[in-house]
């Protein structure tokens with residue numbers, strides 16, 4: 459089956475998807491489509507507000523629509539997916555059909571340090587973020603593995619290095 463033209467980034471919160479997507483988009487002369495931003499624009503509310511007001515199930519429903527819209531984007535884009543989007547099998551199928559899916563990976567300790575003070579993440583509030591990320595990593599690893607065509611380890615990479623590595627994978631990948 460032929461893959462679509464998009465570059466799709468997945469990974470846990472703190473993996474750097476949004477920032478790395480922007481850097482990749484600069485390098486490739488593309489725009490970024492961010493599924494969290496699509497959900498927020500659809501409801502005129504932040505992800506945290508949607509979780510608090512409507513619940514996670516409603517967020518996931520909206521996220522499914524956002525993944526579908528992002529993957530259907532007519533211009534080749536860099537698509538940054540919210541960390542939990544890979545849990546849905548239909549989302550994974552759409553991502554893999556839409557283009558090359560790259561998993562940005564790092565250990566929970568590194569992810570926790572990166573998310574500290576960076577936005578409101580409902581799944582990381584009210585507890586130890588390292589523990590929460592460890593649990594999510596364990597639960598989600600099979601889904602990231604199933605979604606991704608390639609993995610880029612961002613543990614020792616800043617956003618620019620990670621973007622260079624992702625673009626190298628993207629440009630080197632067989633169509």
Ligand code: S3P
Pocket residue numbers: 469470471472475476494505539540541542543579580581
């Ligand atoms: C989530 C990740 C968040 C956002 C929501 C749920 C998750 O996106 O979609 O808070 O389930 O991992 P980022 O990964 O962009 O922070």
